[in-house]
Amino acid sequence: MQCAADVLLAWKSDSQSGLTHIEIVERLSRHGRNVLPVEVRKPLWRLFVAQLVSPLIYLLFIAAVIAFAMGHASDAAVIGVVVCVNAVIGAIQQGRAQHSMEALRRLSSLKARVVRDNQENLIEASELVPGDILLLAAGDQVGADARLITAVALETTEAALTGESWPILKHADVLSEDVVLGERKNMIYSGTHITAGRGRAVVVATGLQTEVGKIARLTVATQEPKTPLETRLSQFGQSLVAISIAMFAVVLVFGLMRGIAFVQIFMVAISQMVSMVPEGLPVAMTIALAVGMQRMAHQGAIVRRLAAVETLGSTSIICSDKTGTLTKNEMTVTTIILPDGRWIEVSGAGYSPEGCLTHQGQLIDDPALRRLLEACVLCNDAQLVPPDVADPRWRALGDPTEAALLTVALKACVEFEALRKIHPRSAEWPFDAMTKMMATQHGSKVFVKGAPECVMSMCDAQPFEWVNKMASRALRVLAVAELDNVHIDRAAGFETWRGHMRFLGLLGQIDPPRDEAKSAVKECLKAGIRPVMVTGDHKATGLAIASALGIAKPGDMAVDGGELEWMPEQDLRANLDRISVFARVHPAQKLRIVQAFQSQKHVVAMTGDGVNDAPALAAADVGVAMGMTGTEVAKSAAKMVISDDNFATIIKAVEEGRLVYQNLKKVVLFLFATSLDEVAVLLSALLGGYPLPLAAVQILWINMVTEGAVTVNLIMEGLEGDEMRRKPTPIDEPLITKAMWKRMLLMVTTSVVVIFGFFVWRLGSGVDFKLVQTETFTLMAISQWFNVLNCRSAIQSSLSFDVLRNPWLIGGLVLGNVMHGLVIYTDTLNHIFHTVPIPLADFFLLGFIGSSVLWVEEIRKGMVRWRMNRSLIGTG
Numbered sequence: 084m085q086c087a088a089d090v091l092l093a094w095k096s097d098s099q100s101g102l103t104h105i106e107i108v109e110r111l112s113r114h115g116r117n118v119l120p121v122e123v124r125k126p127l128w129r130l131f132v133a134q135l136v137s138p139l140i141y142l143l144f145i146a147a148v149i150a151f152a153m154g155h156a157s158d159a160a161v162i163g164v165v166v167c168v169n170a171v172i173g174a175i176q177q178g179r180a181q182h183s184m185e186a187l188r189r190l191s192s193l194k195a196r197v198v199r200d201n202q203e204n205l206i207e208a209s210e211l212v213p214g215d216i217l218l219l220a221a222g223d224q225v226g227a228d229a230r231l232i233t234a235v236a237l238e239t240t241e242a243a244l245t246g247e248s249w250p251i252l253k254h255a256d257v258l259s260e261d262v263v264l265g266e267r268k269n270m271i272y273s274g275t276h277i278t279a280g281r282g283r284a285v286v287v288a289t290g291l292q293t294e295v296g297k298i299a300r301l302t303v304a305t306q307e308p309k310t311p312l313e314t315r316l317s318q319f320g321q322s323l324v325a326i327s328i329a330m331f332a333v334v335l336v337f338g339l340m341r342g343i344a345f346v347q348i349f350m351v352a353i354s355q356m357v358s359m360v361p362e363g364l365p366v367a368m369t370i371a372l373a374v375g376m377q378r379m380a381h382q383g384a385i386v387r388r389l390a391a392v393e394t395l396g397s398t399s400i401i402c403s404d405k406t407g408t409l410t411k412n413e414m415t416v417t418t419i420i421l422p423d424g425r426w427i428e429v430s431g432a433g434y435s436p437e438g439c440l441t442h443q444g445q446l447i448d449d450p451a452l453r454r455l456l457e458a459c460v461l462c463n464d465a466q467l468v469p470p471d472v473a474d475p476r477w478r479a480l481g482d483p484t485e486a487a488l489l490t491v492a493l494k495a496c497v498e499f500e501a502l503r504k505i506h507p508r509s510a511e512w513p514f515d516a517m518t519k520m521m522a523t524q525h526g527s528k529v530f531v532k533g534a535p536e537c538v539m540s541m542c543d544a545q546p547f548e549w550v551n552k553m554a555s556r557a558l559r560v561l562a563v564a565e566l567d568n569v570h571i572d573r574a575a576g577f578e579t580w581r582g583h584m585r586f587l588g589l590l591g592q593i594d595p596p597r598d599e600a601k602s603a604v605k606e607c608l609k610a611g612i613r614p615v616m617v618t619g620d621h622k623a624t625g626l627a628i629a630s631a632l633g634i635a636k637p638g639d640m641a642v643d644g645g646e647l648e649w650m651p652e653q654d655l656r657a658n659l660d661r662i663s664v665f666a667r668v669h670p671a672q673k674l675r676i677v678q679a680f681q682s683q684k685h686v687v688a689m690t691g692d693g694v695n696d697a698p699a700l701a702a703a704d705v706g707v708a709m710g711m712t713g714t715e716v717a718k719s720a721a722k723m724v725i726s727d728d729n730f731a732t733i734i735k736a737v738e739e740g741r742l743v744y745q746n747l748k749k750v751v752l753f754l755f756a757t758s759l760d761e762v763a764v765l766l767s768a769l770l771g772g773y774p775l776p777l778a779a780v781q782i783l784w785i786n787m788v789t790e791g792a793v794t795v796n797l798i799m800e801g802l803e804g805d806e807m808r809r810k811p812t813p814i815d816e817p818l819i820t821k822a823m824w825k826r827m828l829l830m831v832t833t834s835v836v837v838i839f840g841f842f843v844w845r846l847g848s849g850v851d852f853k854l855v856q857t858e859t860f861t862l863m864a865i866s867q868w869f870n871v872l873n874c875r876s877a878i879q880s881s882l883s884f885d886v887l888r889n890p891w892l893i894g895g896l897v898l899g900n901v902m903h904g905l906v907i908y909t910d911t912l913n914h915i916f917h918t919v920p921i922p923l924a925d926f927f928l929l930g931f932i933g934s935s936v937l938w939v940e941e942i943r944k945g946m947v948r949w950r951m952n953r954s955l956i957g958t959g
Contacts, residue, residue: 094214101198101216110212117211117289195226215286223277229284231255236513237280337769371798375743383727384736391722396740399811404691405618410594414487418591432595434477436493455588459488460499462530510571538562542586557627558591599731611810622666635663643667673699741806753874763835796895857918865933873940
């Protein structure tokens with residue numbers, strides 16, 4: 084890797100005067116603006132058209148065209164309205180998601196301090212060009228990739244790029260060419276932050292040429308997988324097309340064999356084909372996903388793609404980043420060891436000074452402890468920013484490690500601002516990568532802190548076993564010491580102090596888990612979802628955090644990027660069940676991990692906030708980005724954004740996703756049970772030599788109105804309470820499962836026996852055919868109303884399952900009854916639908932007969948509950 088002078092020469096730049104205006108204009112023209120491609124917002128019409136791409140929609144279109152060609156324009160119009168309503172709802176919901184994403188973008192643009200034309204300027208980072216001279220200070224965000232020219236105690240956090248949570252000390256020295264990204268100490272990268280020190284650097288890459296840009300290109304090239312629901316619906320639609328055409332042919336052939344007029348039987352066959360197509364399913368599915376999306380949004384989860392709502396419910400693996408997702412991304416001192424060997428535990432987490440210091444369960448206020456904490460405050464360059472109106476959290480300004488020392492001092496009532504005024508700093512020795520120590524002068528005292536092996540080797544006491552114990556708990560350990568009556572002499576070096584330092588103690592820090600993360604992980608495991616940590620941090624640290632959260636079980640493995648690089652694909656897949664932590668992985672490896680899980684038919688959710696997470700977020704079945712700390716690249720790649728950065732919100736979203744799919748299955752069961760009722764009754768009449776029990780227009784009425792009044796409302800069913808105790812839906816599970824087919828067979832058999840039996844009985848009783856057909860039409864509707872109650876739960880009784888809990892469904896049933904009453908008891912609609920008024924007494928009789936489907940299903944549910952109770956007693 085070239086020295087700084089060679090880099091400046093290559094870019095024809097000057098470290099003191101910077102570029103000239105003419106050079107800037109020319110380079111801006113050649114290299115383009117320093118921006119990444121922004122996702123173009125899709126217009127509403129494109130979102131609308133996208134909703135029409137489905138085999139079910141195609142079949143509905145064909146049915147509408149045939150109906151129109153046969154002169155039944157009203158039937159064609161009804162089908163067209165259903166399709167358009169579905170598309171409009173879907174387009175509006177996805178448009179809202181796009182709007183929500185735009186609202187999450189930062190309101191202020193990034194600025195950069197540069198030297199141009201021998202003057203310091205503050206410019207938009209988007210105007211940076213290769214060769215620009217950057218001026219860097221603590222608190223700055225880096226706007227482009229740059230080679231350091233000078234660096235004074237300069238530290239950066241690169242968690243957004245590499246996943247590494249610790250600040251990295253930078254320098255301007257020459258490094259070898261084969262140094263990996265995380266070890267390029269003489270480079271700073273776009274999207275990272277300066278936490279301490281100052282420096283000067285020359286820009287070497289902008290826009291898509293930066294490391295962030297390369298990852299963005301990788302993200303764009305990543306193919307987005309279909310959601311499980313889209314796959315199931317595609318397979319289901321193809322099967323349905325074949326079945327519907329076959330049924331159309333069967334009805335037509337049998338009708339012609341019976342001598343029924345071609346036009347009459349053709350329209351009945353068309354109506355029957357339409358009845359086999361669940362017109363309500365696309366609308367119900369869209370509304371189910373939209374309602375789920377809105378519920379998730381209220382809980383802080385913004386879904387960017389409608390179908391991803393259901394995918395969350397099928398998730399079986401959550402690959403989660405550690406830093407800032409499972410942990411707070413705030414360093415915290417948890418353990419202190421004093422020179423006499425006393426271990427002190429520190430409660431609280433993050434930079435908030437809430438917490439206490441205890442020894443063996445008792446609060447401690449000790450002179451030795453106070454000396455240690457005062458040294459930590461004085462030998463420290465950080466600041467703590469208290470909560471304010473803009474941000475209710477305590478925040479670190481400077482090195483997070485040093486900010487954590489100020490926090491623990493405040494917990495022990497050591498006021499750092501007052502102490503610094505009493506003991507001002509007269510000299511300093513900044514942290515140096517070679518010595519791994521820093522020192523500050525306060526009067527005649529010098530305080531030193533740094534790596535334990537360096538500080539303690541210069542003290543009279545060397546209890547290294549304490550350091551090993553703390554390191555085994557994945558703590559980052561700092562040692563602190565003091566000297567009396569000496570002065571800092573950088574020319575003489577630290578070596579002159581060897582044997583004269585007085586050891587003050589050790590402090591162990593960790594980036595602590597979020598308070599809600601442990602319970603969220605527990606919920607995951609209970610729901611059959613396996614969380615896996617994918618982090619850029621050290622393997623030992625990751626495994627310790629994973630064990631503390633319950634992600635890693637005894638005997639589980641942690642694999643780092645180096646080991647993963649050499650691991651054959653077959654070995655990776657063979658060990659996936661035992662690997663709980665992937666550490667020090669780069670973007671391509673994160674992709675490999677996601678794809679390895681997907682190869683085993685897992686539905687994978689990937690959480691993250693960094694630029695390095697973006698390709699895996701795009702490849703995962705559900706990419707989940709953090710809204711507050713997440714980079715724009717990560718948000719654009721994700722299908723869902725957590726606006727509150729709360730890991731537990733994902734679990735709530737999973738529960739909502741499971742509810743959505745659960746309600747969709749209820750709708751599918753209802754729609755197909757009722758469709759098969761109609762087909763079976765019609766075929767029974769044709770095979771038995773009876774007249775058609777339903778007119779074509781009556782079949783369409785049942786499909787469009789009777790079913791439509793309750794189908795969408797069934798989607799509004801709430802949680803049954805056991806959603807998070809069920810296993811995830813297998814990715815290859817069909818839309819209609821074996822259990823659903825069995826329920827459907829029972830419900831359809833009961834309905835057909837009752838309806839066709841009633842039809843034959845009334846015909847044999849010499850009743851007028853128009854009245855028999857009207858009563859059969861009404862009995863079919865009543866059976867469907869009772870069936871919708873059956874479909875509310877597979878186990879719970881419809882009579883005790885809080886039937887009033889879903890007012891939408893009750894309203895739909897009332898509306899369906901009113902609409903059906905109008906069809907029967909108004910002259911105009913009598914003429915259109917070939918109906919006649921039914922005597923009131925007969926109407927109540929029909930209600931009693933139609934309830935048979937409810938009682939038969941209640942018996943089945945009772946037997947299922949009895950078997951479940953016996954099973955529980957047996958296992959108990």
